[in-house]
Amino acid sequence: MTHGRPLLNRRLTEFGTTIFAEMSALAVRTGSINLGQGFPDTDGPEEIREAAVRALRAGHGNQYPPGPGVPELRSAVTEHQRRHYGLEYDPDTEVLVTTGATEAVAASLLALLEPGDEVIALEPYYDSYAACIAMAGGTRVPVTLRPDDGAYRLDLDELRAAVTPRTRLILLNTPHNPTGTVLTRDELAAVAALACERDLLVVTDEVYEHLVFEGEHIPLASFPGMRERTVTVSSAGKTFSLTGWKIGWITASPELVTAVRSAKQFLTYVSGGPFQYAVADALRLPDSYFDALREDLRAKRDLLSAGLTEAGFEVYEPAGTYFVTTDIRPLGETDGFAFCRALPERCGVVAVPNAVFYDHREQGAPFVRFAFCKRTDVLTEAVSRLKGLRAA
Numbered sequence: 001m002t003h004g005r006p007l008l009n010r011r012l013t014e015f016g017t018t019i020f021a022e023m024s025a026l027a028v029r030t031g032s033i034n035l036g037q038g039f040p041d042t043d044g045p046e047e048i049r050e051a052a053v054r055a056l057r058a059g060h061g062n063q064y065p066p067g068p069g070v071p072e073l074r075s076a077v078t079e080h081q082r083r084h085y086g087l088e089y090d091p092d093t094e095v096l097v098t099t100g101a102t103e104a105v106a107a108s109l110l111a112l113l114e115p116g117d118e119v120i121a122l123e124p125y126y127d128s129y130a131a132c133i134a135m136a137g138g139t140r141v142p143v144t145l146r147p148d149d150g151a152y153r154l155d156l157d158e159l160r161a162a163v164t165p166r167t168r169l170i171l172l173n174t175p176h177n178p179t180g181t182v183l184t185r186d187e188l189a190a191v192a193a194l195a196c197e198r199d200l201l202v203v204t205d206e207v208y209e210h211l212v213f214e215g216e217h218i219p220l221a222s223f224p225g226m227r228e229r230t231v232t233v234s235s236a237g238k239t240f241s242l243t244g245w246k247i248g249w250i251t252a253s254p255e256l257v258t259a260v261r262s263a264k265q266f267l268t269y270v271s272g273g274p275f276q277y278a279v280a281d282a283l284r285l286p287d288s289y290f291d292a293l294r295e296d297l298r299a300k301r302d303l304l305s306a307g308l309t310e311a312g313f314e315v316y317e318p319a320g321t322y323f324v325t326t327d328i329r330p331l332g333e334t335d336g337f338a339f340c341r342a343l344p345e346r347c348g349v350v351a352v353p354n355a356v357f358y359d360h361r362e363q364g365a366p367f368v369r370f371a372f373c374k375r376t377d378v379l380t381e382a383v384s385r386l387k388g389l390r391a392a
């Protein structure tokens, strides 16, 4: 306190320490297997890490790179969008390199919102969204994905009903963390039609674009009328198992890129020079890389899902991402927070309660998320520990 006021401003008071910090500390203290936080336990391709070393040694990017990102990476991003989705972007005016997807989302919201603007976000949502909306002075309007017949689905009528004259943008995320839902072509077409009809902007977080096991990832920007109103966000962290590099990017119209850059330049100005060159190489890896990543994670999804089912959880098998959401009620539990706080002591595994991803915490109370971006032997050991739960 100073001058009788709390140090943290009131926009951020509701965002204390993240659950990930608490759970990861618990994992270390108890020597548990950490399936809480979504980071891989093996590093991305050696040739890409070597490319970063080469860039460092050659003096590429050791000083401030250009504000929009190095031209090599901006070109690689546009090639990637063309190769995978047939989307055309101009590397000079329609790409901005950011410090991970986290900064891309933050800068987009800071740039595009006025205080009081409403932002519709799919609940449960990735925890930085609520904080960034708050920092930008916006008001979040959650639209809840509901579990139905083994998967979480978006209710399009609810989405439509959430739009008011104050709605400025929809903050979308597909493939969706934490539920693993991949929005279908029809759902995305409906979101696009709504955005056009109500003249809304969309910021779409597509960091799990290459981790789709069922269905396909379709960028929202590919729908009619969406290219001019969509900021598409992605990053190298998930696709190349390099979450510590924090290289992300947006693709959008020149006007949107200019707006987002105005905010980004005063957050970090630029990011990770040498890593940008290496990520350019990563984006150009052959299809076999992307296929192998997906198949590896599909096998891990199946292993963990089957193990959790056997251990007594109800499992929402994800169509995408590297998270699986479970319902703990079949185990006789109802409070995900209490369950996750006790789990390390009970069986040496860490997970996170989905309630932290909700405004309507009660909606998420009995759900718990496990990450499967871990080595097979680690997942096998976690499953065998979890199977002891019912006996314990």
Ligand SMILES: Cc1ncc(COP(=O)(O)O)c(C=O)c1O
Pocket (backbone or CB within 6 Å): 038, 099, 100, 101, 102, 103, 126, 173, 177, 205, 207, 234, 235, 236, 237, 243, 246, 247, 248
């Ligand atoms: C939906 C979503 N968006 C963004 C991020 C963060 O991406 P980055 O590490 O590139 O900032 C994550 C990481 O878990 C995520 O799940």
